[in-house]
Amino acid sequence: MAKPGDALLFSVTRRQVRPWLLLLNAAVATTGGLLLPAALADAVDMALSGTFVLVTVLWLLLLAATEIVGDAIGIVLAASITARTTARLRKMLSRHLLALGHPPRFAAGDAVSRLTGDCGNAGGVVVTLITLVVTVVSSVGAVVALALLDWRLAAVFAVSVPLAMLLVRTHMQLTADDVLAYQEVSGEISARLLDAVAGRHTIAAAGIADRESGRVLQPLPRLSSAGGGMWRTQAKMMWRAGLLLPAVELAVLIAAGFGILQGRLTPGDVLAALGYTALGMGIVGQIPQLTALERTRASAGRIAEVLASEVPDRPAPKPSGGGIELRGVSVEGALHDVSLTIPEGSFAALVGRSGAGKSTLAAVLGGLSAVDDGEVARDGEVGYAFERPALLGTTIGRSIAYGTDADEVRVRDAAVAAQVHDVLIRLPQGYGTPLSEVPLSGGEAQRVGLARAIVRDPEVLVLDDATASLDTVTEAKVDxxxxxxxxxxxxxxxxxxxxxxxxxxxxxxxxxxxxxxxGTHAELWDDEDYRAVFTGGE
Amino acid sequence: MRFYLSTLAGHRRGVLVLLGWSTLEGVPAFFGGKLVGTAVDEGFAAGNPLAGVLWLLAFAALAVLGALGQRQVFARLGDVVEPMRDALVTQVVKGVLSDPTHRRTPDASAVAMITRHVEVVRDATAGVLVQARALLVTTIAALIGLATTAAALIWLVVLPILVALLLFGLMLPSLARRQRDAVMADERTAEASGSVLTGLRDVAACTASDEAGADIARQVDQQARATITVAWANSLRATVIAVGGFAPIALLVAFAPPLVASGRLTTGAVLAAVVYLTGSVNPALHGLARTTSTVVMRLMVALKRLQEVAPRDAGRPGDQVPAHGGFLLQDVAFGWSPDAEPVLRGLSLTLRPGDHLAVVGPSGIGKSTMAGLLTGLMAPDRGSVLFGGARVDRVTPAVRHHAIALIPQETYLFTGTVRENLALLAPWATDRDLAEAVEKVGAAPLLDRLGGLDATLGHAGEGLSAGEAQLLALARVYATSASVVILDEATSHLDPAAEARVERAFAQRGGILVVIAHRLSSALRAGRVLVMDGGKPLLGAHEHLLKTSALYGQLMLAWDPTHREDTPLPKR
Structure with missing residues (x-):
């Protein structure tokens, strides 16, 4: 049955050459592998006859070399195909997620897991498929080879495999409950640890680290027992699975023994029969590969889901001839019929209690998010700074210049204006310090965020509570x-x-x-409700 | 690594039992080739099918025995692996929680990473115990079996295998390095995409989709390259092992003919030798190589990562006993490092029961340092912080934690009942005590909404606003018998009215109250105000500071400049 991700998987792999190379390589190596038991049988028979025949030994060496070299090439090719396909999917996906823009259509954690986990799974599709095909071919080939040795061997093999499988099959689903319990408890411990980490100051000050560790670890015994259960079920599975190959081998060996007795087979052929039996059983081990294939397709589906979501249409704002003008703007659940004019060059403050729609209005003003209804008119570029800026880019300097080609001088000037230059030059590598190694407080991050807005030299500057963590004196300086x-x-x-x-x-x-x-703050201050916005009604 | 090994050693008995059972698992490998050889030699080739079948049935019986051994090994695995995982988790949790000064505190993704690493250690340990052990046992058993059947050829067989293993061992370090690079590249990809995808708003605001895409693409490509590099190393490794595994077979058939001709090797012995090599030794070698290179490497990387969060030596706890409930700070100085501008210097201050101090100053100046010094979590660089006459960081921990309570800005709530959360620091508190504390800090409506003390809270105070969570944390400390309470921006998410109520409640509760202020209004309610501005701190009553400190006046003015004409300066 076709799944939504199949078309995607097909399209990313279609034009690649490497999968064909892998297939070709696998074909050669498999052929070598299939001829090997027969060559070994000949070589052993030769040894048993007490004479050394160079051709026989060389043939054996050639086949073995083919298989070994083929395997070596196969490892690199397979890894390269998977890595490239994964990388291609990841780039496609990240480009599309970026194009979808703000507000994000997919939650960040979900998007990251699609990018890292699902792309990794889906990237393995070619190799999983080829492995499956090769194993099936080689198993079938092995059965044919058995039949060529002696049709009775193939018949015994064909009868004993399903019987042996029946013996093993019953245990496959048993672990599910324990696995689920294990995952649940493991998640529970993580969540508890996260709680405690958030409260680490309280824990340290109260000296209750040991007690709280105990609280975090409370579910641990359940984890252990679920884990123990998993091993025990696996033990049952292994025990049966461990019998599968010997059972089939035994059947084939007895048949081969009678072959020797009746002169149809040589002692070397017994070895060949054993070799083909092992090869033929290869397909039994491929059941997990089928699961892997399903997982691959499911992952591809999750990627395709993102790629299928349409990039919103973001029309350029109408020119306003200076300033910002909003006419009847509504945003579902946040703004209702807002009309206002902010004159060019003026300083406008948006105030209101939390949830009043300030941030949405700020986002709409500068075109950061789209409106459901109404019109926004504005000229020139907009620079945004936020209460909690997400600083991005490789270094702290780059995080200020992010998305622009601003040089060091401009970055430095912007940092000076945002009152954060003094902090940044004291970092281990100054502006070149990697972002991941910069411990910034909330206030420092806000000022870097401001510098990032300043460096773009925008016509309109939108500060969304961007100085909330600064004390009033620093804020006045920034201003x-x-x-x-x-x-x-x-x-x-x-x-x-x-x-x-x-x-x-x-x-x-x-x-x-x-x-x-x-109006102005002084005008509005006379209204008791307005004052309550700031004082909380005290 | 040492911890890991010592934990494993702690379960020596389990490991030994495991090894005992695995000897059983090696039985088929030991006798397998010999039985097949004998079945042909004395049975089918000798025209005695019954004997042949019987020998083969013996082979089957041994296989069952081996499978039984394997079953036992797996069943016992939990006895070794699960306690090991428990010990590891316990160590990691304690390490994370007992080190509040962690520069890079673990966030959600770091906790997830830790969990993953613990799982890797568990799986990898099991993998090593199952595979490496079984393969080792099988190889040795098969080689001994081989030696007993085809002694004349044993060196032809053993030498190539030893050479291959030696080469493989020499390749391990570079393989490990590449594997580690790949793991790091993996983490960097997750990091790069994580920061961009959580910051989509900022990417859009900076119109930086291209740069963001390029940043992700760079890590993605690097990771792909790292993976391929590992594959090259793996491929080389596989070749060495495959050649080492096949060479004995080739040598055997090449050197056997004269021995067979001279009658020193029987058909059965040759067959047995080949069965040992193809059926036991070769698969074992391949598996061993696979296990060491992937599983062991994963194990090493994970253990190294986990080591970073292992608990450090806490040092000797203090044993001094305070003589009274007052604080005396004498010429205290504190800086984050010897070169950095000190956060605090020349601070002298006396706090007596009943005192109410507000600490104000610009953000980022280090006001929380005061909280660290007073709770004894940090020691001053110079001067002394005495609690009841004893150095506070040297006071017996139990006494100190009992007497001094800190409420930080970030609230600690855990999953459990509201009662458990409120009684965290005062397990002896009755429901009435808790209800009173809740009432005093103004959290009674919240408690009603939650459904009383028996209501349960989800993780991280799920369903509570940040302000509500802070109210619960405040009530929790109110219910303790602490005589010193430090609010470190503990009311930052409350509205001004609720904040005022909380501060008044704590002031009336008695003892010493130190409020590290989020809003300047806190200063108006305090008996004394400590102004921190990086230099020598100013200390005094609000009115006094207004007259004497320009900075203080500036702070207060900036607070609300609108009404400077009619109400020149805020009054108490």
Whole structure:
């Protein structure tokens, strides 16, 4: 049955040469492998006859070399195919996720797991398929070879395999319960550990690390017993599976013994029969490969699901001839019919209680997210800074220049304006310090985020609570520096602070996704409800 | 690694039992070739089919015995592997929790990573115990079996195998290096894609899709290359082992003819030798190589990673006993490193029961240092922090933890009942005590909403807002008998009114209250204010500081400049 991911898997592998090379290589190696038991039988018979025949030994060596070299090439080819296919899928997927943009269609954790886990699984499709095909061919070949030795051997093999399988089969599903329990308990311990890690300051100050370790580890006995159960079931499976090959071997050997007795077979042929039996049984071990194939297809389906989601249409904003204009803007569940004008070069503050729609309005103003209804008119580029910026890029310097070609001087100037230069030059490698090695506090990260907005030299600057972790004095300094670094730009600031609102030319007061009032802070301050936004009604 | 080995050694009995059973598993390998050879020699080739069949049945019986041995090995595996995993998990959890100063504190993905590494260690240990052990036993058993049947040829067989194993051993270090590189590349790919995908908003805001895509693509490509490099090493390894495994067979058939002709080797012996080699030794060698190169490497990488979170030596706990409940700080200085500008210097301060101190200052200046010094989690570089006359970090831990309570900004809530969460620091507290504490900090409506003390909380206070979680943490400390309470921005997610209520409740509770302020309004309620600004700290009452400190005035002005005309400065 075709699955949605199949077409994707087909399209990523279609134009590759390597899978054909792998198949060719496998064909040669398998042929060598199939001829080998017969050659070995001949060589042993030769040895038993007490004479050395060079050709026989050389033939044996040639076949063995074919198999060994083929295997060696196969390992590299298989890894290379899987790695390349995986990389191709990952790049396709990440490009598409980036094109889908903000707000994200897929939760970050989910997207990462698709990118790392699912792409890795799906990348193995070619190798899994070829392995399956090769094993089937080689098993069938082995049975044919048995038949060529003596049709009775093939018949005995054909009868004994299903019987032996029947013996083994019953145990395959038994582990499921324990596996599930094990995963659940393991997840439970992780979640508990995460709780405790979040509360590590409390734990350290109260000196209760031992007690809390105990709490985290409470489910451990259940984990152990589930784990023990898994081993015991596996033991049952192994015991039966361990008997499978000897049982079939025994049947074939007895048949071969009678072959010798009646002069149909040589002692060497017994070895060949054993070799082909082992080869023929290869297919039995391929059941996990079928599961792997299914997993591959399921993973491909999850990738295809992302690739199939349409990239939203983001029309360029209408020119406004200076400033920002919103007409009847609505965003499902956040903004209702918002109309407002922010004059060019002015400083506007967006205030309101949490959940009033400030951040959504800020996102809509600068075109970060799309509107469901209404119109946004605006000119020029927008620079955004956030309360909790996600700093991206390779180094801390690059995280400021992120997405631009700004040089060191511009990056430095922006950092100076954002009052964070002094912090960054004290890092181990200054601006070149890898981002993962930079321990930044919330306030420092905010200022780096500000520098990132400043470096783009935007017409409009949108600060979404971007100075919330700064004390009021530092905030005032940043404010001054912004005015100097970006003179005359329109600035929209989401804030919870009366001091910031007081500095704004105009305050937009939001309540439940609607504009409750506009004016200066001093004008609005007379309204008790407005004051309550800042004081919490104290 | 040492921990791992010592843990395994701790389960020596289990390991020995395991090894005992695996000897049984080696039985078919030991007799297998010989029985097949004899079945042909004395049975089928000698015209005695009954004997042949009987010998083969003996072979089958041995196979059953071997499978039984294998079954026992697996069943006992849990006795070794599970306790080992338990010990490892316990060590990791303790390590993570007992080191609050961790520079890079583990987040959700790090915890997930730790869990994965523990699982790798478990699986890999099982893998090594099952495969490597079984394969070793099989190889040795088969070689001994071979020696007893075809003694004349034993060196032809043993030498190539030894050479192959030696070469393989020499290749291991480079293989390990490549494997580790691949694992690291894997982690970097996850990291790069993780940071971009969690920061999609910022990527969009920076119109940086191209750079973000390129950053991911770079790691993805590097990882692909690392994987292929490992494959080359694996391929070489497989070749060495395959040649080493096949060479004895080739040598055997090449050198056997004169021996057979002279009657020193029987048909059965030659057959037995080949069966030993193809049926036991070769598969064992391949498996051994596979196990060591992948499983063992994974094991090493995981153990190395886990070592990073292992607990460190905590040092000797203090044993001093405070004489009273007051603090005395004398000329205290503290800096994060000798070269860094000190966070605090020249601070002298006395705190007596009933005192209420607010610590204010610019963000990032290190106000939380005060919390660290007062709780004894950090020691000053110079000067002394005395609690009841004794150095606070040298006070008997039990006494110190009992007397001094800290509520940090990040709340600790765990899955369990509300009662368990509230009584964390005061297990003796009655329901009435807890209810009173909840009432005092203004969390009574929250408790009602949750459904009382018996209600259960999910992980990380699931379903609670950050402010609600903070209220529970506050009530928890209120219920203790601590005589010193330090609120380190513990009310940051509460609205100003709720914050005021909390601070007043703690002030009326008695003892010493230190509030590391998130909002400047906290200063208005405190008896004294400590202003930290990187230099010598200022200490005094609010009104006094307003008159004497420009910085303090500036802070207060910035708080609300609108009303500077009619209400010149905030009053208490």
């Amino acid at each position: 001054e520096a912004l005015t100097t670094a970006l003179p005359g730009r329109t600035r929209v600031v989401v804030t919870h602070r009366p001091a910031t609102a007081a500095r704004a030319d105009v305050v937009v007061w939001l309540e439940d996704g609607r504009v409750r009032g506009t």
